[in-house]
Amino acid sequence: QQPVQSPQAVILREGEDAVINCSSSKALYSVHWYRQKHGEAPVFLMILLKGGEQKGHEKISASFNEKKQQSSLYLTASQLSYSGTYFCGGGSNYKLTFGKGTLLTVNP
C-alpha cells in the first residue's frame, strides 16, 4: 500500500537538476513531499491537492497527475543543502502513507 518512488538513489553535482517520481495504486486526495537529513526528523516541502492546489516551498516545484495517481518533484539547480532522503506520502481521508524514499546526494 506504500506509494512507489523512483529512483531509489541519485547522485548529482551541484547545479544539476533531478526529478523524483511517486506513484500510487490507490486514489489519492493529496500528495505530500518531505525531506529528511540524517539523524533529523522529516521536514515538509510541499502538498499537492486534488484539483490542482499546491502549498509549499517557493523554490521547489512538483506536479500531480490525478488520473494516473502520479506525482513528480523537480529539483533544479541543486545545492549541497538539497542532499537527503526524499519521501512522498499519499493521503486519503485521514490516512497518510509514505514511500520508501529516494536518497539524493549532491556533490561539489
Next chain:
Amino acid sequence: DVKVTQSSRYLVKRTGEKVFLECVQDMDHENMFWYRQDPGLGLRLIYFSYDVKMKEKGDIPEGYSVSREKKERFSLILESASTNQTSMYLCASRVDQEKLFFGSGTQLSVL
C-alpha cells in the same frame, strides 16, 4: 511554531517488556500518527488517530496498540516487546489534510 514532543530520544528495553512511547503536541491538532522507520523500508504507518479516543490501524499494526485519551497526547504501546520491534519511531500531527509536523523520534532498542 508547532511542537511535537516525544518523551525519549533513546530507549533500551528487554524482550517481553511492556513499552510505552509517548507523544504530545501543543497545537490542538485533531490528527496524530505513529510511524516506524527502518533502513530501506521508509516510513511505515503503524496507527493513526483522527480524534480523541478514535484510532485506526495503519499498514503494520501487529504487535502494537495505541491510546488517545486526550487530544494532545497519543501513546504507542508495545504489549510484549520483541527484537524485531527495534526501530526508530516517529510521531506526527496535523490539522485536516495539512502538512505533518514530526517529533524528533525515539530510537528503540529491544535486547
